[in-house]
Amino acid sequence: MAEPAATKAANEREAMGEKGGGGRGKRLLLGRFEVGKLLGSGTFAKVYVGRNVRTDELVAIKALDKESILKGGLVAHIKREISILRRVRHPYIVELFEVMATKTKIYFIMEFVGGGELFSVVSKGRLCEDTGRRYFQQLISAVAFCHARGVYHRDLKPENLLLDEKGDLKVSDFGLSAVANQIRSDGLFHTFCGTPAYVAPEVLSQRGYDGARVDIWSCGVILFLLMAGHLPFYDRSVVAMYRKIYSGVFRCPRWFSQELTDLLHRLLDVNPQTRITIPEIMENSWFKKGFRHVRFYIEDNELHSIAEPEEDGRSQNDHESGSESDCSVASCPASFSDDHREPLGLPRPPSLTAFDIISFSEGFDLSGLFEETGEMTRFLSKEPAPKIVAKLEEIANVAGFKVRGKDCRVFLEGTREGEKGPLTICVEIYELTPSMVVVEVKKKAGDEKEYEEFCINELKPGLKHLMCESPPVSKTTASIG
Structure with a gap:
């Protein structure tokens, strides 16, 4: 529920350290x-x-x-x-x-995240299972996103997990994070870092470690703390605590369900090679309860969330829990998709003004309308917008891409994750004349090489019959007087 305006204003004044109604001085x-x-x-x-x-x-x-x-x-x-x-x-x-x-x-x-640290919440006592699971789902979603982009946090702990005004978790403090290109020739990291109670045993061995598996161990310690109200490995002596971590021996409280206990033993496996992985966590029965994907996209440098439709097979308990999390990322707004396709009913494409045309071309040289750069292609077509969009959907379906769109702006979104995220292509259609449109194709996210390969092998061959041939350019000079 949204805060009343007066209450929100008071909270903001308190956050800023203001007692009165303004920030003068x-x-x-x-x-x-x-x-x-x-x-x-x-x-x-x-x-x-x-x-x-x-x-x-x-x-x-x-x-x-x-x-x-x-x-x-x-x-x-x-x-x-x-x-x-x-x-x-x-x-x-x-x-x-x-x-x-x-x-x-x-x-x-x-x-600004105004809900404080997750540590402050758990320091008051253990959480109920549904609440702890919801935070863990959100943590794993964020960690999975980082790992897909070659980023490893290496200092995950409740003090670095903040809560916003909705009660959603926000991972912070990437000061000790590492990226894939810091890995040595043996394929491992060797920097000793992290917080003692949350550090993985392989970090203590100082023989090198996998950044992803170290983060998973820390997530396991956090989950245990949320559910038990205390750490799985603790001692006032840091050396004694390290011995406990290295041995990996811990005891789950009697109120833990068997599903939760089994998951924790896989998260806190001292052998990194047999420790559970992110994809396996996502498929775990305890983790999946009440889990709902929240997709998002970045447009005009702003992050926007898209709620996924309810799944047909969801149980009543899942609906009641209302938990939301995210493990899948979109880079484009949702209006229609290939799963539940409705008649497009596309409106007339927006018309190009004289200023638009001048920006595309040099003077009256229309060859600018056929411009092609590394991350953008533009061409003319005499076909109506619905036919062009239908063809784009066909190409996307064959290539395993998802299609989302709004009016005459369509996004093709890949599913393969990489350091720069899934490949996302934006196609915009503009009306040049009542019988001619300009189609502009741009890479919005993802790897440039993957974009070029998709354009060469899939997009251009599929759209070729819809393109008008580039007109011959005749350059003349006019004399005055």
Whole structure:
């Protein structure tokens, strides 16, 4: 339920550290962000709550000291963190909006998550099974998304898991994260990192480790903590705690169901080779209860969620639980799909103005309407928009792509995950004349090489009979006088 306007405004004032109705006298960062109270601080950074003065939205501002970063040799580390945060945009991951800098500071402008840490919730006692499962589903969804993009968090713990105003989980603090290109020649990571209670035994052995399997171990420790209210391996002595972790011996409380106990023993398997994998977790019967995919896409640099339709075989208990999570990612808005296709009833394509045409071509040289670059192709067609869209659906179906669209804007979405996400192609249709349209094809997400191969092998051959031939270009010069 949405908060009443007065309550929401009061909560925002409290977050900003304001007692009254305004933020007069507060520091303004680069003329754009009002800086509020301090949320937390570390060795190299401080985090403040802020407000975007243009949109009035709350943000989190992470301020890093340039001199400390240079002295600590952390320039590459900071650059990697920025790159990772831009790569892993997901509903259950704290979003980096932009990076700003002054002579002495670097500022990360990030999503403000106002519900506090998951640690604060579990510190009050164990959670009920459905609530703990919901958080675990969201955590696994975010971790699976990161791993598909070659990103490994390596410091997953309840202090790094935040809750938003809806009670949804947000993974934060990618400062210790690693990417696939940091792996050594033996295919493993060797940097010792993580928080003692959540670190995997193979990290302790210092012989190298698989980043994905280390994250899965940490997820197992978090799940145990959520359900039991205490850690599976703990001792006041860090050395003694490491011995317990290395042995992998733990006891599940009597209130754990057998399904949960079995899953935890697979998550906390000291042998990384036999430890459960993300795909296996997704198929686990305990995990799947109440699980519903939440898909999303990024358009105009904003993240939008798409709720998946209910599955036919869902049980009544699943409907009642109402849990939502995400393990599948879309990169385009939903209007129609090939699973439940309805008559398109496409409206007339939007008309191109004279300014649009001039932007496509140089003067009256219409060859610009046939432009082709690395990530974009444009061509003319005399066929109506519904016929073009129907052909696109046919091509997508053969290639195993999903089709989504809105009006005369259609998206073809691949299913194969990679570091840059699934290949997503946007096709837009514009009316040039009542009998002629311009079709523009662009890569919106995914690997450029995969896009080129799809265009050459699938898209262009399939659309060839719908294209008009490029007109011969006749360049003339006009004299005046």
